[in-house]
Amino acid sequence: MYKGKIMQVQVVDYRASDAPQKFVESLRNTGFGVLTNHPIEQSLVEKIYQDWYQFFTHDEKQKFAFDPEKQDGYFAPEISETAKGHTKKDIKEYYHIYPWGRIPQQLKEDILNYYKMASDLASELLDWVEKHSPADVAKHYSEPLSNMIMDTPNTLLRVLHYPPFDGTEEPGAIRAAAHEDINLLTILPAANEPGLQVQQQNGEWADVPCDFGSLIINIGDMLQEASQGYFPSTSHRVINPTGANSGKSRISLPLFLHPRNEVVLSEKHTQESYLLERLRELGVK
Numbered sequence: 001m002y003k004g005k006i007m008q009v010q011v012v013d014y015r016a017s018d019a020p021q022k023f024v025e026s027l028r029n030t031g032f033g034v035l036t037n038h039p040i041e042q043s044l045v046e047k048i049y050q051d052w053y054q055f056f057t058h059d060e061k062q063k064f065a066f067d068p069e070k071q072d073g074y075f076a077p078e079i080s081e082t083a084k085g086h087t088k089k090d091i092k093e094y095y096h097i098y099p100w101g102r103i104p105q106q107l108k109e110d111i112l113n114y115y116k117m118a119s120d121l122a123s124e125l126l127d128w129v130e131k132h133s134p135a136d137v138a139k140h141y142s143e144p145l146s147n148m149i150m151d152t153p154n155t156l157l158r159v160l161h162y163p164p165f166d167g168t169e170e171p172g173a174i175r176a177a178a179h180e181d182i183n184l185l186t187i188l189p190a191a192n193e194p195g196l197q198v199q200q201q202n203g204e205w206a207d208v209p210c211d212f213g214s215l216i217i218n219i220g221d222m223l224q225e226a227s228q229g230y231f232p233s234t235s236h237r238v239i240n241p242t243g244a245n246s247g248k249s250r251i252s253l254p255l256f257l258h259p260r261n262e263v264v265l266s267e268k269h270t271q272e273s274y275l276l277e278r279l280r281e282l283g284v285k
Helices: 020-028 042-056 059-064 105-131 222-228 243-245 273-284
Strands: 011-012 030-036 073-075 093-097 156-162 177-181 186-190 196-199 206-207 215-219 236-238 248-254
Touching: 011 020, 011 186, 020 030, 020 105, 020 215, 042 059, 042 093, 042 105, 042 236, 042 248, 059 073, 059 093, 093 105, 105 156, 222 273
Parallel strands: 011 030
Antiparallel strands: 030 215, 073 093, 093 156, 156 248, 177 236, 186 215, 196 206, 196 236
């Protein structure tokens, strides 16, 4: 990362001829990039938001309680994550989607459509990243980046529900404490409420551009590991709403792109060894 200069997260038109270059430049400088005019259907995203909001408001969710071994299903607020280096649990509940996992029947078709659409786009974005990696960085990739996710059973789609605030929250807890992602890339449709922030090199927090309909992409630790630090996995958080927004739910749909277990990330780690180390740190394994 370039020191001493504050870089802004770039908003890039996916259809522009220089989109790959600009997008990868933004990832390199900030760990984040934002795409507009991308191929993911906004109407599908909105329908998923509405349908899953309904799911989270009903007791049926308890029937899908998460499997500690497989890590699929529903994670209640009381077993929510504690970010690395923090002591308070995040104020959220969520559902883990894997194509091989348990999914409520009435929600299955749309969410698997989205999973495929976002995974296909992610594969293209990894090709962009590789094409615009300097030769001395790319030589460390053990295989083409988009190959790493081919036929992977590990890519995770998380449907997150940040409940409205009612005054009973634990003091000091926030919706998602500052953290880095574990995976290669994360793809996130701009949520239905603002709140996502990225940490800049000077330690200050900046809002990530999140116009409804845009797509937010950020680097995870596995890509940082595979690129030997060239692409930075930057800290980000979801801050608590204020004023009228505090009474609103927030639904979020991050897709965490994970390679196959045996993929070599670096001399030190495969995807499997890296993930296990981090899940233990998070206290969910």
